[in-house]
Amino acid sequence: MERLFKTVLLAVLFIGLAMVVHAAEKKLVVAIVPVALNNPIFVDALDSASVAGSELGVEILKNAPSNPDAAEQVKVVEGLIERKVDGILLFPVDSKALKGVVDRAVDRGIVVGILNSDIPDSRRAFYYGTDNYTLGKQCGEKMVEIMGGKGSVAVQTGVIGMDALDQRVNGFRDAIKGTGITEVAFQANDDSSEKSIELINTYLSANSNLDGYFITGGWPFFAPPESLPELAKFRRRGGKFGIVDTFYPMFQYLDRPEPLVDFMIGQDYVAMGRNGVRMIVDILRGGKVKDVISYSPLEYCDQNNMKEILAAKSAW
Numbered sequence: 001m002e003r004l005f006k007t008v009l010l011a012v013l014f015i016g017l018a019m020v021v022h023a024a025e026k027k028l029v030v031a032i033v034p035v036a037l038n039n040p041i042f043v044d045a046l047d048s049a050s051v052a053g054s055e056l057g058v059e060i061l062k063n064a065p066s067n068p069d070a071a072e073q074v075k076v077v078e079g080l081i082e083r084k085v086d087g088i089l090l091f092p093v094d095s096k097a098l099k100g101v102v103d104r105a106v107d108r109g110i111v112v113g114i115l116n117s118d119i120p121d122s123r124r125a126f127y128y129g130t131d132n133y134t135l136g137k138q139c140g141e142k143m144v145e146i147m148g149g150k151g152s153v154a155v156q157t158g159v160i161g162m163d164a165l166d167q168r169v170n171g172f173r174d175a176i177k178g179t180g181i182t183e184v185a186f187q188a189n190d191d192s193s194e195k196s197i198e199l200i201n202t203y204l205s206a207n208s209n210l211d212g213y214f215i216t217g218g219w220p221f222f223a224p225p226e227s228l229p230e231l232a233k234f235r236r237r238g239g240k241f242g243i244v245d246t247f248y249p250m251f252q253y254l255d256r257p258e259p260l261v262d263f264m265i266g267q268d269y270v271a272m273g274r275n276g277v278r279m280i281v282d283i284l285r286g287g288k289v290k291d292v293i294s295y296s297p298l299e300y301c302d303q304n305n306m307k308e309i310l311a312a313k314s315a316w
Contacts, residue, residue, distance in 0.1 A: 028284055030087040030277060031061040031080045036068045039191060040222055041247060045273035052277035068159055068191040070097035077101045087111040087280040095119045095163040113280045115272045117164035125283055128276050130267045131295040136168030139242050139265055140175025143212055146240045146262050150180030151211030156187040156199055158217050168216040189219055196220040197227050204230035218245030221253050231260055246301050248313045254306055266299040
């Protein structure tokens with residue numbers, strides 16, 4: 001009987017030890033969900049998230065709808081909930097539309113971090129990303145400076161209702177308020193590079209008296225400059241152009257004898273991917289984030305500091 005007891009005890013201990021070893025070996029799984037798979041601005045964030053995951057021994061999943069559609073993004077997150085991932089890093093298309101599924105994920109024990117466009121009334125663990133109002137305001141202040149505080153300006157954004165972009169527009173408008181600059185057009189490209197290019201060419205061709213143009217993201221500037229012939233004409237007649245983002249392909253519009261834009265103010269998507277993963281893994285391993293809301297740095301670029309900034313970037 002004693003021998004049988006010892007045998008059973010050893011078997012139980014062995015099974016328990018095997019379960020502990022298995023649990024220790026099980027990798028955490030963190031999913032990163034950008035706005036859409038067809039938008040190249042998320043490449044840097046996805047790549048840096050993968051690097052951070054490798055450094056921390058965490059599996060990184062990348063999933064998103066094909067196009068920036070809130071309902072489709074909700075479905076992606078619901079799929080991750082069913083898959084029982086440990087954490088989700090989300091770039092929400094629409095903060096209001098994604099709040100419910102974020103809360104459902106938290107209810108299922110998943111840690112959720114929000115990147116670039118916050119959902120402050122959700123149960124997310126943290127927000128890390130751009131201070132979008134400040135970004136738009138800095139762009140507006142620079143446009144006031146280069147336009148001499150007067151003239152007409154057109155504004156182009158991506159998806160109307162996307163909180164991050166709306167905040168940039170609001171910051172820009174507050175910056176030009178009370179000056180002699182008048183906003184004469186407001187356009188939305190639906191997060192499409194092709195539509196953004198079409199809007200610029202069409203509007204500049206039809207409005208030769210326009211003084212300035214501001215765009216809240218880099219959509220058209222991943223294509224070659226030849227795709228924007230009306231922009232070249234606009235610049236030759238003295239038009240001013242300011243844009244958000246400083247991704248490597250966009251420098252072809254600035255790194256030239258006669259630049260096609262005056263300035264770019266960029267977001268740090270590398271930091272979003274890297275630090276988002278680090279923060280969520282820290283929580284999953286029993287730690288706490290220092291700040292529930294924290295902002296990634298902004299990057300100002302014009303011809304004066306272009307060479308220095310471009311040298312620090314990797315070619316796509």
